[in-house]
Amino acid sequence: MHSRISDSTVSPALPGSAGHAPLRESASNGLKIVIVGGFGVGKTTMVKSVSEIRPLSTEETMTQAGVGIDDASLVRDKTTTTVAFDFGRISLDEQMVLYLFGAPGQERFWFLWDRLFAGTLGAVVLVDTNRLADSWYALDRLEHHGTPFIVARNNFTEPRHSLEDVREALDLSPDVPMIDCDARKRDSSKAVLVALARHLYSLSTDAAGKSTAAAGKSAG
């Protein structure tokens, strides 16, 4: 039964086969970053341009109730939410492996946020200036979940507005970093991740010195 010749459909390069890049034996610490954005904004393109593996995809399902469910939950009825997402990965050092998830910004996705993305370091909100309204819900939800984020504008064509115009249109606070990018280009996508990592690092050091800063502020 193992001699069956596989058909020609594209399937992921399985571990151990050619085309699969295995993780280091010492890999021990998985990290998550989520790239959120509307349909067709370039999430998968960005994952693909920086990932060390060909992007994979999978799905998660959840019934609307989500708790105390029984066997009926496995029947695909109207109460079942299914969310598909793509991901890639980058080995950062001997231990750390960063997983990048491209996630749809639509409403039902946020039902699964806690289950899938608890512990996420931060998010990149990928925006298309022609469809800024697609991002409002995602921005609102990230703020709700307390997930730090930056906004990256994907420019497949020459942008017509300044980033500050976009900040205003999105009603973003001045401390949210913004960056222009071309998700098709590795260096550009890498710069987006570096910008997010710099923002996270800066937030973590701010938090460490917050008590003294707050004391100084009230005195002034």
Place this chain on the structure above:
Amino acid sequence: MIRGPLDKEGPDRLYTVTGGRSRADESRFDMVTLIVSESDPTPGMQSEHVKILRMCRRPLSVVEISSYLELPVSVVKILLCDLLDTGRITARHPHAARPGGRLPEPETLKKVLVALQNL
């Protein structure tokens, strides 16, 4: 939306794979928990368990296993619970995240930043 491979699956397969169970103790695995096999498959073992043990000879994340098996993440977690309970795998849990959704330590984030800059 574009339908993935799982939509071609009948619920029967998912039911059979998990022996009818629909919930794992989810807190035991994160999507990016890295799984490592501690033993070889044995005769008579469920085929999904066999596949997991084979693909995790090197560390592999829960979400990658889910993609390769073409099963939802939550179903994979149920399968992994079985293997963890019988000592056939070990799990390397993410340790950057801190309770209450707080950011990791600055030292960890500094390492992430530097590693990304050096890509």
